[in-house]
Amino acid sequence: MGFIIDFLRQKAPRPGKEMPGYYQKALVTCEGLMAVYFVLYFFLFRWQLGHYLWVPLVALAINGLSRLSVGRANVRVATGLYALATALWVGWYALNFGWGCGGQHFLIPLLVMCFFNIYEPPWWKIVLLVLLVTCRMLLFSWCQHHDPIIEVSASAAILFQNVNSMTLFGMMACQFILFSSSIQDTERQLRLDNQELHKEAGTDPLTQLPNRRAMLDGMEEALGANPQMHFCVAIADIDFFKRVNDTYGHNCGDYTLKTLSDLFRDFAEGRYQVCRWGGEEFCFFLPEMNLDQAGQVMFDLCGEVRKLPLSFGGNDFSITITIGVEETDFLSPMAAILERADQKLYRGKIGGRNQVVL
Secondary structure, eight states, X not given: OHHHHHHHTOOOOOOOSSOOHHHHHHHHHHHHHHHHHHHHHHHHHHHXXXXXXXXXXXXXXXXXXXXXXXXXXXXXXXXXXXXXXXXXXXXXXHHHHOGGGXXXXXXXXXXXXXXXXXXXXXXXXXXXXXXXXHHHHHHHHHHHHSOOSSOXXXXXXXXXXXXXXXXXXXXXXXXXXXXXXHHHHHHHHHHHHHHHHHHHHTBOTTTOSBOHHHHHHHHHHHHHHOTTOOEEEEEXXXXXXXXXXXXXXXXXXXXXXHHHHHHHHHHHTTXXXXXXXXXXXXXXXXXXXXHHHHHHHHHHHHHHHHHOOEEETTEEEOOOEEEEEEEOOSSXXXXXXXXXXXXXXXXXXXXXXXXXXX
């Protein structure tokens, strides 16, 4: 029953001039089918009864006003006129032709339209449900105790029932197609938006590398899938990066970080994952590698950085990095392994920089 409580807690938005596209399509479709239906009945009465009845044209006129109001008035006006045309027709039809001809079934698509109207509060929809059920019960009770005002032949009753059934099922099929397609499209778009937001939340906006949180999540996921995996981590820091900022400006510093990140991505070749750890620091995760293997990759990367040509604002310069590498001992938590890699980075800094410490 929780879903009923959730439904009752929903807040309806303020009615606007423009109704949602999916609801407008469904309303216009129902109005169009009902317009054809009313015109058809106008001539069916002439064929089966020998004379015209004008109520279908009255219902058609109200239905037409509902169609004209779509896009011009708020959703409550358009839906209200559609409901008025339907209720007028159902009441008149049941009283004149009896319960067996099936006109009362058009209360069902009316209920569907009202429940999918997002601008009406839940209590209003519940009240409408009670009113429609009450109306149907009263009509049924009346028809059981009173003969139809207009007597029709058995063949005419079958014809009327078939026309009503075809129109009803056609309307409901269109409603279900439009509403279910809208829900699926919305769910798909929300899923894509959530994926994009998740990606943005885990991406460093400057370098477009994963950020620290994304890297830690990726490490946890990898180790969760294979707890006995051998791996190494490395933390790298740009040497004298403050000097680059002070000499050439912070724009040059951003350029350096982005260019270096591109090199890290190009050099990876599936051997490691890299993220911007913070500031001018980068973190590397090297799965299925021991300390010697990871150290060799980092030594080669250091050499690539030394050879990296950098030019900004007419100034040519170069940079170096210092890296600390640590291997898992299968006992320590990831935070402790990263801390040891950071300590090795610090030793490399005070030991002259431009080196890899294993």
